[in-house]
Amino acid sequence: MEIRFQGYSVELIDRDEELPAIVDWAERQDSIAIDTESNSLFVYFEKVCLVQLSAGGRNVLLDPVRLETLEPFRDLFASERIEKIFHAGEYDILGMKRDFGFEFANVFDTMIAARILGYKEIGLGSLLGNAFGIALNKKYQKANWGKRPLSEKMIEYAAGDTMHLRRLRDLLAGELSARDLSELAKEDFLHLCETRCGSNRPNEATWWRVAKTPNELTRREAIRLQALVSWRELIAEREDLPTYWIARNEVLTELAIHRPLTIAELRKIRGVGETLIRKHAKSLLRTLRAPLDTADLVYPEARPLPSPSVLNRRQTLRDWRKGVGLKYDVPSDVILPKDVMERIIAAAPETRLELDALMSDYPWRRDRFSEEIFAELRRENVDSWARTELESEVRI
Numbered sequence: 279m280e281i282r283f284q285g286y287s288v289e290l291i292d293r294d295e296e297l298p299a300i301v302d303w304a305e306r307q308d309s310i311a312i313d314t315e316s317n318s319l320f321v322y323f324e325k326v327c328l329v330q331l332s333a334g335g336r337n338v339l340l341d342p343v344r345l346e347t348l349e350p351f352r353d354l355f356a357s358e359r360i361e362k363i364f365h366a367g368e369y370d371i372l373g374m375k376r377d378f379g380f381e382f383a384n385v386f387d388t389m390i391a392a393r394i395l396g397y398k399e400i401g402l403g404s405l406l407g408n409a410f411g412i413a414l415n416k417k418y419q420k421a422n423w424g425k426r427p428l429s430e431k432m433i434e435y436a437a438g439d440t441m442h443l444r445r446l447r448d449l450l451a452g453e454l455s456a457r458d459l460s461e462l463a464k465e466d467f468l469h470l471c472e473t474r475c476g477s478n479r480p481n482e483a484t485w486w487r488v489a490k491t492p493n494e495l496t497r498r499e500a501i502r503l504q505a506l507v508s509w510r511e512l513i514a515e516r517e518d519l520p521t522y523w524i525a526r527n528e529v530l531t532e533l534a535i536h537r538p539l540t541i542a543e544l545r546k547i548r549g550v551g552e553t554l555i556r557k558h559a560k561s562l563l564r565t566l567r568a569p570l571d572t573a574d575l576v577y578p579e580a581r582p583l584p585s586p587s588v589l590n591r592r593q594t595l596r597d598w599r600k601g602v603g604l605k606y607d608v609p610s611d612v613i614l615p616k617d618v619m620e621r622i623i624a625a626a627p628e629t630r631l632e633l634d635a636l637m638s639d640y641p642w643r644r645d646r647f648s649e650e651i652f653a654e655l656r657r658e659n660v661d662s663w664a665r666t667e668l669e670s671e672v673r674i
Contacts, residue, residue, distance in 0.1 A: 279292070281430055281433055281434075283434055283437075286335070286337065286437075286441065287337070288337045288338075288339060288433055288434070288436075288437040289336070289337065289338045289339065290339045290341060290428070290433060291338060291339065291340050291341060291345070292341040292343075292344040292345060293344075293345075294345055294346050294347070297345070297350050298350065300331075300338055300340070301350045301351060301354065303333075303336070303338075304331060304333070304338075304351070304354050304360075305353070305354055305357070305360065307333040307334065307360055308359075308360065308361065309333065309360065309361035309362070309363055309386075309444060309447070310331055310332070310333040310354070310360060310361075310362060310363065311330075311331070311332040311333065311362075311363040311364075311440040311441070311443035311444055311447075312329070312330065312331060312362050312363065312364055312367070312370065312440065313329075313330040313364070313365070313370060313436070313439040313440045313443075314326050314328060314329050314330070314369075314370040314373055314374065315327055315328040315330075315421075315423040315436060316369075316373055316423060317422060317423050317424035318520075319420055319422070319520065320422045320424060320425075320519075320520065321424065321518050321519065321520065322479075322480065322514045322515050322517075322518045322519055322520060322521070323478045323479065323515075323518055324373075324478045325342075325373075325377055325424070325478060326342060326373040326374060326377045326378070327341075327342065327343050327423040327424045328340070328341060328342070328343075328423055328428075328436055329342065329348065329351075329374070330436050330437060330439060330440045331440065332437070332440035332441045332443065332444070333444070337437040337440065337441050339433060339436055339437065341428075342377070342378075343424060343426060344426065348378050349378070351380070352378075352379075352380055352381075355374070355380045355381065355382050355383075356380070356381045356382065356383055357383065357384065358383050358384050359384070360384065361384050361385070361386055362382065362384060362385045362386070363385070363386050363387075363388065363443045363444060363447045364385060364386070364387045364388070364389075364443075364470075365387065365388045365389050365402045365405075365439070365443060365446075366387070366389040366402070367385060367387045367389075367470060368470060368473050371385075371470065371471070371473045372473050372474070372475055372476060375473065375474075375475035376475040376476060376477070376478055377478070381471075382470075382471040382473075383471055385467050385470055385471055386447050386451070386463075386467060387466075387467060387470055388402070388405065388443060388446050388447055388450055389401075389402070390463065390466050390467065390470065391447075391450040391451070391453075391454060391463055392405060392450060393608065393609060393612055394454065394459055394462055394463050394466070394608060394612055395450065395453050395454065395457070395459070395608075396606065396607040396608045402414065402439065402446075403416060405446060406442055406446060409446065409449055410442065410445065410446075412442055414438050414439075415434075415435055415438065416435075417431075417435065418431065418432050418435040418436075419435075421435075461642045462642045462643070465640060465641065465642045465643070469615075469639075480521065483507045483508075483510070483511050483521065484504065484507065484576070484578070485500050485501075485503040485504040485507055485534075486500075486577070486578050488503060488507050488527045488530055488531065489503060489527075489531050490527070490528065490531065495531075495534070495535070497575060498570060499534045499535050500534075500575055501570050501571060501575050502533075502534040502537065502566070502570060503530060503531060503534035504575070504576070505565055505568070505570075505571070506525075506530045506533055506534055506562075506565060506566075507530060509561065509562065509565045510524045510525055510530065513558060513561070524554075524558065525549075525550075525554055525558075526549060528548075528549060529547065529548075529549035529550060529554075532547050532548055532549065532550075533547060533550075533562075533566065537566055538563075538566065539563065539566060539567055540563070541555060541559055541563070544559060544562070544563070587626070588623060588624070590658055591622075591623045591626065591655065591658060592619075592623050594654050594655065594657075594658040595614065595619050595622065595623065595651070595654065595655075596610070596619075598614075598650070598651065598654045599611070599613045599614040599619070602614075602647070602650075613643070613647070614643065614647065614651075615640070618636065618637055618639075618640055618643075621636050622636050622637075622651070622655075626655075627652070627655070630648065630649070630652050633648050633651060633652050633655075634648055
């Protein structure tokens with residue numbers, strides 16, 4: 279189905295027999311802009327509900343809700359020849375890996391490029407507005423993309439997220455090249471391709487994450503809250519709804535504290551509405567009336583405190599990358615991403631060779647910064663030794 283707007287058109291592809299022609303078109307491009315829309319705000323099990331493609335003035339929306347499969351596009355996303363252009367693509371890549379099993383190669387992310395270049399406003403709307411005077415309508419950013427049929431306004435919004443990306447990509451790529459930062463960007467784009475897919479299940483719900491002030495709960499209240507959390511998870515999973523649609527965290531906490539045992543008492547709990555009572559009062563009251571499980575209450579795992587040397591190394595590297603970031607006028611994690619910084623902190627390399635090995639998957643940064651980093655670590659070792667000697671003398 280083709281929908282015409284002022285100055286452009288959008289094709290909504292929701293029949294499998296239409297896919298071969300779209301795949302053929304996409305694989306003939308040298309680059310293609312991509313975005314996705316998901317339904318995480320409306321379901322328990324999140325899924326990708328729309329995949330937007332734009333190239334050469336053509337805008338295509340793939341509808342995985344109605345299509346049997348997106349498997350014919352596997353080679354496109356894994357192609358080393360065809361550049362895939364995203365804006366803030368980590369979430370899109372995560373979702374497509376998880377739902378469709380796709381792998382990715384040769385990507386360009388306009389948000390990552392903008393961060394490397396030191397842009398202060400890196401949202402797509404800000405970048406397009408400042409560079410080209412293009413205003414994006416973000417009204418449907420939190421729409422229910424799993425609902426069908428899609429309105430023309432939603433289709434227009436979805437196409438707007440990709441139709442200008444190639445132009446923005448060319449602008450930013452030129453600036454990266456002019457400042458000799460293209461290889462740094464490619465380094466981060468490669469890491470973006472390696473984004474882990476994870477699960478479409480929400481994170482495990484526990485009583486201490488639900489309670490706003492868990493330390494103020496008695497043990498019995500905490501046990502009851504965990505039972506209520508488990509009750510809510512079962513219903514949300516069964517009905518494929520977000521947990522907060524069943525009952526909000528603060529409501530569960532109030533229920534655990536006051537333990538209403540009748541519908542009349544339920545109505546007195548702040549935040550309990552008629553919808554909750556009508557749909558779930560029976561199972562909720564059964565949960566509240568049940569004897570408490572006397573098994574040991576699970577507490578969050580205590581994390582061991584880092585040693586003074588680890589804390590000192592972390593502060594040293596934070597201070598160093600902050601200073602270098604100010605020099606380059608970029609966020610500090612552009613200079614040294616958190617994952618490699620923590621790797622260095624944990625390993626405490628004693629030689630430059632060891633440090634270079636730790637930074638092997640960040641070759642641009644290794645070649646430019648490992649000498650400085652090693653010097654900072656050596657200085658910290660000397661300072662740490664001096665502090666230890668001074669403390670020993672004071673004790674004597």
